[in-house]
Amino acid sequence: MAETVITQGCSAVVIGGSAGSLDVLLEIFPKLDKNLPFPIIIVIHRKPGGESLLTDLLQNRTQLNVMEAEEKQPIKAGYVYIAPADYHLLIEENQSFSLDYSEKINYSRPSIDVTFQSAADVYKDSLYCILLSGSNADGLDGMRTVKRFKGKLVIQNPDTAIMPFMPQQVKSNLKADYILNAWEMASFINNLCKV
Template sequence: MAETVDSTPCGALIIGGSAGSLDVLLEIFPALRKDIGFPIVLVVHRKASNESLLTDLLKSRTTLEVSEAEEKEFLSPGKVFIAPADYHMLIEEDQSISLDYSEKVNYSRPSIDVTFQSAAEVFREKLVCILLSGSNADGVEGLKSVNNFGGRVVIQNPNTAIMPYMPQQAVLNVEPHLILDSHDMADYINKLNG
């Protein structure tokens, strides 16, 4: 059903996840092709003190370049940018990264909503956002913005999520482009056009 829409180029892929999303990421990353033609941004809830743990873990599972995002850095194709612990991450019009230490959103910093919302307007129909497992409702408002600006919304099938609440809330409140089982995610990403 999605074939026609998916031929739209992908300018950026943003993946948001919370509790239970690490397993999915560790399944996705080793299976990604080397010549991904768009930047991948990860916004994952975690403790402020575990700063480089996620970055190190993913680095060991992929040949793609993985780094914690630096402020003012430009998104570039084939690279993975991880929102730093304890900062919100926003995307500017020129596709550079802004970090923000403002109030938590949905008890979270980084908040998935904040990144989804700022990127929605920048990339419009070229944005693909995936929301994974989690136990709060972060990401839902962001996905609404993505929809409003014509981007694609992909939600992990809550039945395959360790913590189904977050994807469930998204499915209830946002019209998704696709609902995917966790083991179909890598294949979907590999087929997106850069």
């Protein structure tokens, strides 16, 4: 599964993760190219408060611009956007963000399902969704929608994930297009090219 595959065009990468996923992001970020031709959108479960902590942590490891997603903000290639704590992050048809403070999904806000589903609706088959380590049910329904729109499903290898439950669910219930170890993800993302 680890071989480098020439992939189809990519208009956005959305990464979802829960417990144990921060380590993976810290592994990926220093190795990312600085001129990626698509945006990266990150939804990580975390507690409200310490707002800019995750943003700073990632910004210190990459030359890409990392910022917390703001409502109505246009989504631009080469930028990394992080879902703010305690809001769901949605993507509009015109490729801008909306925030939503509705019910938690899978005990989570932001919910990975919400962003995956909304991204699938907009980016359709040129979307790559990556689901990392976690012990929550979040992400599976989102991945199902991504598959329906023919986007690509990428999961962290459950055998090497700190918390295998989340990616394992996708592996067992849907067919993932790529199963990658943490150390393979940066080069995978760097090799995705623009539509």
